Amino acid sequence: MSGTTSLVHNLPASGDSNHRGMHSLKNTRRAADNEPLLRFREAKKVLGDVYGELKENVGELEAVYKDIKENDFVSAEQRAEVEAIRDSIKTIMDTFQRDNMKVVFFGRTSNGKSTTINAMLHEKVLPQGMGHTTCCFLQVEGSEEEVGHLQLDDNPQRIDMQMLGKIGHALSDENSDLPAMGQDSLLRVFHPKQTNSEECRLLQNDVVILDSPGVDLSPEFDSWIDKHCLDADVFVLVSNAESTLTQAEKNFFLRVAKKLSKPNVFILNNRWDASAAETENIEEVKKQHLTRFRHFLVDELDVCSEREVNDRIFFVSSREVLESRLKARGLVQKAYQAEGHGTRALEFQNFERHFEQCISRSAIHTKFEAHNRRAHEMIGKMRLNLNSVLTSAADQRSKLQNSLNESTRVFNECRVNFTQFEQAYREQTERLRAEVHLKVSADFFEEISRLDAIIDRFEQPFDGSNVGIAQYKQDLAVFVDKCLSSDLEARCTGGLMSRIWNLENDMFQYVTKILSEPYQNKLEEVWRYRAPFKFSICVDVPALVNDFHEDLEFRFTFGLHAMIRRIIAYRSGQPVTAINANLLTPLALKQNEKNVVRDADATAAAEEQAMMTQMVLTSAAFLANGSLGVLVVGGIVYKAVGWRVIAVGGAAYAGLYAWERMRWNSSAKEQHLKEQFRSHLAARMQQVSTAHTHHCETQAIREMDQVFDGLKATVGGVHREMKNDLDVEKTQIDAVDSTIRTLGTIKGKAVFLLRNLEQFASSYLRSDSPSSP
Numbered sequence: 210m211s212g213t214t215s216l217v218h219n220l221p222a223s224g225d226s227n228h229r230g231m232h233s234l235k236n237t238r239r240a241a242d243n244e245p246l247l248r249f250r251e252a253k254k255v256l257g258d259v260y261g262e263l264k265e266n267v268g269e270l271e272a273v274y275k276d277i278k279e280n281d282f283v284s285a286e287q288r289a290e291v292e293a294i295r296d297s298i299k300t301i302m303d304t305f306q307r308d309n310m311k312v313v314f315f316g317r318t319s320n321g322k323s324t325t326i327n328a329m330l331h332e333k334v335l336p337q338g339m340g341h342t343t344c345c346f347l348q349v350e351g352s353e354e355e356v357g358h359l360q361l362d363d364n365p366q367r368i369d370m371q372m373l374g375k376i377g378h379a380l381s382d383e384n385s386d387l388p389a390m391g392q393d394s395l396l397r398v399f400h401p402k403q404t405n406s407e408e409c410r411l412l413q414n415d416v417v418i419l420d421s422p423g424v425d426l427s428p429e430f431d432s433w434i435d436k437h438c439l440d441a442d443v444f445v446l447v448s449n450a451e452s453t454l455t456q457a458e459k460n461f462f463l464r465v466a467k468k469l470s471k472p473n474v475f476i477l478n479n480r481w482d483a484s485a486a487e488t489e490n491i492e493e494v495k496k497q498h499l500t501r502f503r504h505f506l507v508d509e510l511d512v513c514s515e516r517e518v519n520d521r522i523f524f525v526s527s528r529e530v531l532e533s534r535l536k537a538r539g540l541v542q543k544a545y546q547a548e549g550h551g552t553r554a555l556e557f558q559n560f561e562r563h564f565e566q567c568i569s570r571s572a573i574h575t576k577f578e579a580h581n582r583r584a585h586e587m588i589g590k591m592r593l594n595l596n597s598v599l600t601s602a603a604d605q606r607s608k609l610q611n612s613l614n615e616s617t618r619v620f621n622e623c624r625v626n627f628t629q630f631e632q633a634y635r636e637q638t639e640r641l642r643a644e645v646h647l648k649v650s651a652d653f654f655e656e657i658s659r660l661d662a663i664i665d666r667f668e669q670p671f672d673g674s675n676v677g678i679a680q681y682k683q684d685l686a687v688f689v690d691k692c693l694s695s696d697l698e699a700r701c702t703g704g705l706m707s708r709i710w711n712l713e714n715d716m717f718q719y720v721t722k723i724l725s726e727p728y729q730n731k732l733e734e735v736w737r738y739r740a741p742f743k744f745s746i747c748v749d750v751p752a753l754v755n756d757f758h759e760d761l762e763f764r765f766t767f768g769l770h771a772m773i774r775r776i777i778a779y780r781s782g783q784p785v786t787a788i789n790a791n792l793l794t795p796l797a798l799k800q801n802e803k804n805v806v807r808d809a810d811a812t813a814a815a816e817e818q819a820m821m822t823q824m825v826l827t828s829a830a831f832l833a834n835g836s837l838g839v840l841v842v843g844g845i846v847y848k849a850v851g852w853r854v855i856a857v858g859g860a861a862y863a864g865l866y867a868w869e870r871m872r873w874n875s876s877a878k879e880q881h882l883k884e885q886f887r888s889h890l891a892a893r894m895q896q897v898s899t900a901h902t903h904h905c906e907t908q909a910i911r912e913m914d915q916v917f918d919g920l921k922a923t924v925g926g927v928h929r930e931m932k933n934d935l936d937v938e939k940t941q942i943d944a945v946d947s948t949i950r951t952l953g954t955i956k957g958k959a960v961f962l963l964r965n966l967e968q969f970a971s972s973y974l975r976s977d978s979p980s981s982p
């Protein structure tokens with residue numbers, strides 16, 4: 210016995226994990242098999258741990274469901290079901306703590322019920338004595354505290370243990386002033402468990418003992434049974450061996466048997482010490498009792514079989530056992546013992562052994578079978594719930610994955626398409642550049658050829674003075690510049706605008722196509738407010754004619770000066786009007802001081818002109834001064850062509866001179882000026898035509914680049930958005946994956962719990978489990 214207490218204490222705390230509980234319980238299994246009461250605690254602990262794990266598991270599931278967004282793949286019903294399971298577990302765990310083994314003692318008054326209980330507790334806990342002593346139901350249960358106390362059933366107020374004699378004792382003089390208690394009322398006696406004392410093991414192992422008033426006193430069995438007996442595991446009928454079963458006692462058990470199916474009933478033939486005085490017929494008396502009790506248990510109550518009944522009827526003397534146990538503890542000096550007390554003591558111990566086996570097995574079955582079944586049901590529900598959520602989560606995941614795949618495909622396609630578009634764009638712009646080059650240069654040269662007509666349109670009175678000519682030239686330059694610029698703008702823009710617009714439109718259409726539906730609007734916004742392209746052309750005629758020097762003096766076409774000018778113009782690639790009138794003085798330097806850049810060119814040009822002039826004049830002087838040479842040349846020519854040809858040539862030369870000189874008036878000067886101006890400008894324009902064309906190409910390319918950059922920026926923004934969307938989708942998939950993993954873990958735990966429940970059932974609930982007799 211001494212090992213029992215230590216084993217009870219060695220049981221793991223109820224908060225330990227189930228596996229540890231199982232493990233440690235395996236260690237105590239052998240001891241527990243011999244200690245039926247310990248087995249109840251062990252079963253309670255194991256099942257309690259399973260419930261604890263189940264509670265944790267359901268809590269985890271609830272937390273997972275809470276983290277999942279509303280209306281996602283967990284329905285409101287599924288959430289509500291998990292909450293309901295959680296509440297059920299809490300309720301069961303609360304009742305679980307109160308689960309115990311309950312034995313109810315019945316019998317006529319003074320048969321020794323209280324004495325038997327005290328004997329089993331090894332202590333005089335309940336009042337006992339001659340006559341009617343127990344006036345209400347007294348329930349003895351273990352208390353963790355060192356000092357015991359009393360409590361009325363419906364009142365949590367603690368009452369001093371000393372009052373037990375007054376409240377529970379029917380004969381007490383002092384309970385007349387206490388609140389009137391009906392016979393079916395309950396007084397709970399919380400007796401210290403005395404965990405260091407092995408005698409108190411009934412209370413230490415959650416056995417609750419209920420003492421009742423004598424059945425002969427009250428006919429209100431139904432209310433007794435309803436109030437106090439429905440959760441009883443074992444009934445002990447304490448009978449008086451000196452008499453036989455009364456009808457009242459029988460009636461009570463018949464009612465119990467009606468209300469509870471197959472109650473466990475023990476019959477104690479108490480006061481068997483009286484048989485010590487009866488030496489004769491004692492065996493017959495015993496036989497008679499046995500026959501009647503057997504008949505009552507097997508036939509009338511039908512609560513046990515013929516085989517079992519021998520372990521249900523005992524002939525004992527509770528008084529002897531109590532007193533011997535009190536003496537053993539040193540609480541009394543002398544114990545009452547009649548002859549044959551040893552046999553009765555053994556019989557009492559035999560009763561206790563069978564009682565303990567019976568109450569433990571019965572309590573485990575009645576209390577824990579239902580809990581086990583309920584846990585099974587709840588795990589089943591939870592698994593169904595979880596499986597359906599897992600299926601929905603898997604569907605959701607596959608939807609998200611498909612969507613991600615599609616989005617990734619669209620994204621990659623968009624990127625590839627845009628790269629291709631960029632290449633195509635580069636090719637197109639090169640083509641456009643060539644087209645612009647062709648068109649603009651053609652237009653420019655055409656415009657040069659139309660310079661005549663433009664200049665002819667300039668109708669301003671011509672003033673032949675120096676100031677008048679300067680003003681005339683300036684106005685003419687401004688006029689021509691205006692006409693040229695607007696003509697060229699109109700020609701170039703008109704010819705290329707539709708081409709550029711079509712190209713831009715194609716670009717827009719293409720990019721619109723490579724973007725998916727929701728992003729197309731963004732492009733629309735960029736495109737909508739785009740102004741149409743227009744070439745901005747500035748010929749800047751005033752600058753081109755800056756070095757224009759009109760030559761309005763009469764100059765014979767075949768005169769030496771004119772010839773030199775033409776030669777210089779030809780040699781230097783300058784318009785003849787850019788050659789200074791005074792060939793030996795580089796005036797251009799002085800006239801154009803503002804324009805520093807042009808000064809450098811002008812200096813070089815003027816110096817070259819001066820050098821060329823010097824060279825030609827030197828040659829002419831050499832010819833003129835060298836009379837010998839002239840004579841030689843004249844002689845050769847005279848010899849070769851004759852004097853008539855020389856005379857005709859001289860006459861023609863003089864005629865031409867006279868004709869030109871006659872036509873030299875103001876109108877001729879204006880025409881001459883315009884012609885010189887045109888010729889100068891045409892030459893200059895040809896020089897700048899490449900720069901001009903290049904400028905227009907740059908404009909067109911810049912326009913295209915602007916459109917392209919706008920599209921690129923928009924598509925870049927769209928790509929960023931798409932990438933963000935992909936990231937969001939990936940995060941969602943990760944979240945669903947994590948939820949699926951967690952749900953999988955919870956499901957695994959649930960399966961593990963089911964296995965524990967099966968193990969529990971096979972260990973404790975099956976008829977062939979070790980505790981079963």
Ligand SMILES: Nc1nc2c(ncn2[C@@H]2O[C@H](COP(=O)(O)OP(=O)(O)OP(=O)(O)O)[C@@H](O)[C@H]2O)c(=O)[nH]1
Nearest residue numbers: 319320321322323324337338339341342343480527
């Ligand atoms: N000789 C003898 N006397 C006993 C035995 N058991 C109990 N008594 C005595 O019987 C008297 C009544 O015992 P209780 O234990 O109070 O009887 P009870 O059935 O509890 O009576 P109520 O409380 O009135 O219902 C006491 O004086 C006991 O000492 C026994 O086995 N032998």
